[in-house]
Amino acid sequence: MDSPGSVTANDWNALLPAEASPFMRHEYLAALHGSGSATPATGWTPRFLTLWRGDELHAACPLYLKGHSYGEYVFDWAWANAYAQHGLEYYPKALVAVPFTPVPGPRLLARDDAARAALVRALVALCRDEKLSSLHLLFANDADVQACSEAGLMLRHTVQFHWTNTAGxxxxxxxxxxxxxxxxxxxxxxxxxxxxxxxxxxxxxxxxxxxxxxxxxxxxxxxxxxxxxxxxxxxxxxxxxxxxxxxxxxxxxxxxxxxxxxxxxxxxxxxxxxxxxxxxxxxxxxxxxxxxxxxxxxxxxxxxxxTRFEGGAQGEHKMARALMPVKTTSAHWLAHPAFADAVERFLEREGQGIENYLDHLAERNPFRDPSASPPPARSSPG
The missing domain is CATH 3.40.630.30 (Gcn5-related N-acetyltransferase (GNAT))
Incomplete structure (x- = not known):
């Protein structure tokens, strides 16, 4: 699909889990395109992927072909530079994300786990068929992470800061x-x-x-x-x-x-x-x-x-305002075997660094009684 308007709001929104943020709603995505904010002219070419069973929509995701890495908040400029240094094209790449919106939540909308797994397979197949360098799924929820991991995609972690009213x-x-x-x-x-x-x-x-x-x-x-x-x-x-x-x-x-x-x-x-x-x-x-x-x-x-306030991307200064660290997750597939191996080794090292960073942040707990405060979360909410 070349826009979210190709599917009805009712069909799309019916796939949203109850806890989904407004950012994956049909109205939000359609406004990004209808307003001219996320369009091919700004580097976001929509290729929304949908899976149907007869006339019933069973799975869908906001898929884009990207000619740059702006507006994503999970940074892969170094990967693009490495491709360029070896005379390879990194762009266009495939991206499953909400443009300009680093908020964790569902990205693979599906009626069940089987439909979600089929959607991941369809995404990888599309990238292979169109000879795209890579596929990136950003700020995924736990169900998406599991489906991507089972399909062999590599996982990458970053840290955000969220406030939670744990004490009422x-x-x-x-x-x-x-x-x-x-x-x-x-x-x-x-x-x-x-x-x-x-x-x-x-x-x-x-x-x-x-x-x-x-x-x-x-x-x-x-x-x-x-x-x-x-x-x-x-x-x-x-x-x-x-x-x-x-x-x-x-x-x-x-x-x-x-x-x-x-x-x-x-x-x-x-x-x-x-x-x-x-x-x-x-x-x-x-x-x-x-x-x-x-x-x-x-x-x-x-x-x-x-009960929760999410402060957006990055910014450990937020801990002084009692926004606590939360680990967010993205999933990645690279077509080039050698680069995929190199990125996998990099992500292993980076992942250990994230764990060490979370441990370091835990020592700076802002609460009077740290044992009664929310610990650094190791997975994203939603």
């Missing part, structure tokens, strides 16, 4: 009381700096997010990317589509100073999980990023019964 905190102060004194003091100091600067926050959710607030958010989002020398991945029309087609999945925080908006952060929502996604500011205020992207969302999660 009902107020932000209860959560703070669980932290070591040093961490508790630092958070209070950072929040006080923002408050003393005269900054206040308001939030709105779903259909209550006004069009003017969406416009202001995009100004912030666009400026943040351009300040770092890049154009934003997502077009303004993508967020218009989200506001009209998937409104209940979004929570917006707006920071104001003197009655004027100066910054915003946009959070995606699942059933009981919040996902930190985008932020930007038009005015610099000390510690404003921490308040907008961590403390306001965590306080909202506690007060509204959300």
């Amino acid at each position: 905190w009902r107020r932000f102060d209860e959560f703070l009381a669980s932290l070591a004194q040093e961490k508790r003091k630092k958070i209070r100091q950072e929040r006080r700096k923002v408050a003393d600067a005269g900054v206040t926050f308001r939030w709105s959710r779903g259909v209550d997010i006004a069009a003017a607030d969406w416009d202001f958010f995009y100004r912030c989002y666009d400026r943040t990317y351009r300040e770092h020398g890049n154009a934003p991945y997502l077009e303004r029309d993508f967020f218009r589509r989200m506001a009209s087609e998937l409104p209940s999945s979004w929570l917006l925080f707006v920071a104001e100073h003197g009655g004027e908006p100066i910054a915003s952060s946009l959070i995606a929502l699942g059933d009981s999980v919040a996902y930190g996604r985008y932020w930007g500011a038009l005015k610099r205020v000390d510690c404003l990023h921490f308040e907008a992207c961590y403390y306001q969302p965590l306080q909202w999660c506690i007060e509204n019964g959300f």
Whole structure:
């Protein structure tokens, strides 16, 4: 399929497990394409793969042919360079992922394990038939990892940082009381700096997010990317589509100073999980990023019964805000036997490094009673 529109939203969404994030919903993927954010022109050529039994959709995945490795968050530039040094073409490659979205979850949507296994076999067969260098499945859940491992794909691990309300905190102060004194003091100091600067926050959710607030958010989002020398991945029309087609999945925080908006952060929502996604500011205020992207969302999660907050890719500084390390997994297949052997040996060494890194992070536990806090997770949730 050359777009998610080739299958109906009902058929696609019926394959989603109950705990799936909004990012694998048909509406989200269709908006990426319909808005011009993820298209062949931006390096994402859709080849969505579907398996049918008669008129019933039994398995599907968002498959792309990629001419680069931008917007993926699992870095394989070194692999591409090694191919180039040996006069081999690494691109185009096949990618099963949600564009620009490093959130763990299901990637191989299937009615059962047999259909999921058949989907993996079909992916590898497609790559062989089209003589593609490789197949990469990013930020997979446990069911996908098992299917890929059984099919002989190599596994690669990275680390993210997620907050979990394991103690059933009902107020932000209860959560703070669980932290070591040093961490508790630092958070209070950072929040006080923002408050003393005269900054206040308001939030709105779903259909209550006004069009003017969406416009202001995009100004912030666009400026943040351009300040770092890049154009934003997502077009303004993508967020218009989200506001009209998937409104209940979004929570917006707006920071104001003197009655004027100066910054915003946009959070995606699942059933009981919040996902930190985008932020930007038009005015610099000390510690404003921490308040907008961590403390306001965590306080909202506690007060509204959300049990997990995923902070996005990388960033061990998040541990100081009680976001704990979680191991995420991707799966990889390389057509060239010698390169596959070399990458497999590299992944073994890298994997041991990840385990050592998790052990190191465990020694920096921010909680007052580390034995009562969530340990570093060795597999991704969802």
